[in-house]
Amino acid sequence: MDVIYVPKDGPHISDGERKSYQIGETMDLNCTSGRSYPASTLQWYLNDVLVTDPNNIIHYPPVDSNRYAFC
Numbered sequence: 001m002d003v004i005y006v007p008k009d010g011p012h013i014s015d016g017e018r019k020s021y022q023i024g025e026t027m028d029l030n031c032t033s034g035r036s037y038p039a040s041t042l043q044w045y046l047n048d049v050l051v052t053d054p055n056n057i058i059h060y061p062p063v064d065s066n067r068y069a070f071c
Helices: none
Strands: 012-014 030-031
Touching: none
Parallel strands: none
Antiparallel strands: 012 030
């Protein structure tokens, strides 16, 4: 049996409260998803183009959902 747990809210993007960037400026953003099972897969798009260059994305290991109770 597979148990599916969907996040209560959509992903949250934090940007240090910046509202705009200039062309060529580096963006420092973080996208976090709520707990889910299986773990959510997040992807970044810039101007409707999927960002795939590994130099532009830092992948963090997923949180072990077995260590936390879902509320």
